[in-house]
Amino acid sequence: MSILDNLLLTRDRNVVVDRASVRPEATRLIDEFEIKANGPEHVARKLSGGNAQKVLLARELSGGRTATKLLVVCSPTRGLDVGAIETVRRLLDDARSAGQAILLISEDLDEIMSLADRVLVIYRGAIVHETAGDTASLEKVGAAMAGLTQGGA
């Protein structure tokens, strides 16, 4: 599937699919999300991991059929290079600022600290720690993840 066809997944498609009208948007998103591709027709499968990730985010964050009510992202930057990590985090942050609800699931503490507004730690199926993003401390969250909380057994 091309990048363009990926975008179409989350957009209204009439009986006749009008690719021409989506193409300018695809070109714009490739630019905006800094996707290293030859153009909207570039096959997504042949992109590098980071760029493929960005295509996914572009697809989900750029509106489309119904603006996504809740975006669930799981380890969105795992395996990406530094530049790509930076872009992806910035995009998530921008989306949040624009009012997008995001549930971020990650084991990367730096990522959680830099992005989250509210942090919940799950240990053995139960929420063992809860704190606001700006008051979260690396030690406490880390300890909770290891099960070392007063309440946790």
Added chain:
Amino acid sequence: MRAPFRLQFEQRTETPKRLGILVPVASVFAALIAGALFLLATGHSVGDTYSNMLSDGFLSSTGITDTLGLSTVLICTGIAAAFAFQMNLYNIGGEGQLYVGMIGATWFGLFFGENLPSFIMIPLVLLGGALCGAVWIVIPAWVRARLGTSEIVTTLLLTYVAASLVNHFIYRSGSYFRAPNTMFPQGRQVPDSAMLSPIGDTKMYPTFFIVVLLSLALHWMVRRTEFGYRIQVISDSPRAARYAGISARRTTVQVMLISGALAGLGGATLIIGSFQRLDPGIVTLGYGYAGIVIAALARNNMAAVIVSGILFAGLRSGGDKLQISTDTPIHIGVMLQGAILLFALGGEAFRRYKIRVIRTPNVRAEVTV
């Protein structure tokens, strides 16, 4: 034992455009060379055989019109196969769907033909053939979608059942499809209103143009419509399809039914055109199987099927005439079809990969020296 070299495959990120043309053309030539070797080995003249095939298949005016006439049914079975193949559904029972399409078309022709005018009958017979072709694939489509049963085996097994049906309808005495009062069992001719006359003094029928237009329409549909988009997403990435709420199950059934209908339509074009009756001889012709080759050579592109369909029709009809002119077995045509496909498949590797031959250092040889 250690191979003296190994092949390294490097996936191409982008396939050069010229290879898209070069590979099929080269495979045709390679197959012709292989065919020439066989002709030589069996004591036939290569030059005579090929020049006769070329003129009888493509160049002479009767040759090319015969070819276009024959290509009508082959394009049908070709797009039938290509349509399913593009979604990785291997309907290889086009042969059987073609038979049942013929049975259906004949039935509609015989049943309604006496009372209805031609402009109603022709579409009715074509649709009847398509409908029956689709009916013949209902079970394979349904079990494939529900249970995952391999459509390859089911569609093929039903081809043998369909062949028995054709025989049954012709050889059973008193059959509706059998001509009454003939010495040798043969089919009853459909009424005039259910037939088209050939164009001028040729063996080409107007159905050729219908089929070409249909192929182009399908080509457009696959590329430009929501339905085509669904097919593409499912074949490229089943997970993305599920995520987007596209039902692979429903699309599987739809695509297979359309594929069966197209093969059935091929059967109907035969009834409207040159056959005019249900003829058990159809089971020896293999038009349905040829569709698989045609689709594969066209790389499942509906528009390209028109070209590969005409090419194969020419090989076939040129080959058929060889028997008369040079006493070369007609089967060289079928053999060449298979060989072209084998070479095209091999050539496909060069389209997808850069292939390098790497010598492996022969350690053992050094030790013995």
Added chain:
Amino acid sequence: MNENIWVLMTGDSVALATTLILAALGALFTERSGVLNLGVEGVLLTSAISSFIAADSSGSVWVGLIIGSLAGALLAGIHAILAVVLRANQIVSGLALVIFGTGLANYLGKPYEGKTISVKLTDLTFGPLSDIPLLGPILFEQDIITYLALTAAVVSSLYLFRTRPGLEVRATGDDPATVDAQGLMVSTIRIRYTLFGGLLMGLGGSWLMLAESAAWHQAATTNGVGWIALALVVFASWRPIRLVIGAVLFGFTLQLPYTLQAENITFIPQAFLQMVPYVATLISLIALSRPGSTNALGAPKSLGIPFVRDER
């Protein structure tokens, strides 16, 4: 019906089953190594006509059997090159083999059309054993290849499930990456068993010519046995012993129309009897299918998937 019909029918089923067993065993080995060769029908036809020509010109059944088997391996070799070396689509490659093999067989067989062959495999007899009523003719009046096919099935079962090379074949079909990590060449193993499979199919095709029909009738010589063999492998869950049981069952339905016709039992139209084996296969295939996966059947997990080492 008298007792003789039952003897004839069951005995003929065992005999017809010979080609099925050999062809299906060939397909089984090929598939166990992870290669899907749909070209069985083409391989059978080519090996049948090759064995016919070889036996006819040499006057020896054995030369016929050897040449026929080699022709089978040769055709399977084309598939091995395309499917294993060049990583082509195995389904299309197998189908191409059917078309090519059919064309080739008809081309080579043209001068022999309708001719019968002078030499024929003879049935072995086991003296008093063959005289046992009912069981004697069924079990002790077959030719050597039939016994060979039955033995081959048992040996194959032991080989696949009780020996180290057998384990390697199965592992190559299930999990080629692990086999590769063990330092074994996946492609070499696959090519080897594709060729061996072709050899077995070739023997089956030759047998069809030299013991059964003994006349060349183009594609009608095999009449779809190759396709039934493929269905049989699925039916047998890729296990040689179950394959024998299935083959006898299928053989029984295959010869049923002819036996009934010979006995003038005509109340069932012949066309419907001809359909029986195909419908029976279809029904058994569907009955064995489970939603979600083909694995409930025991299919090799990487069947039909080319092995590529360094692809992500």
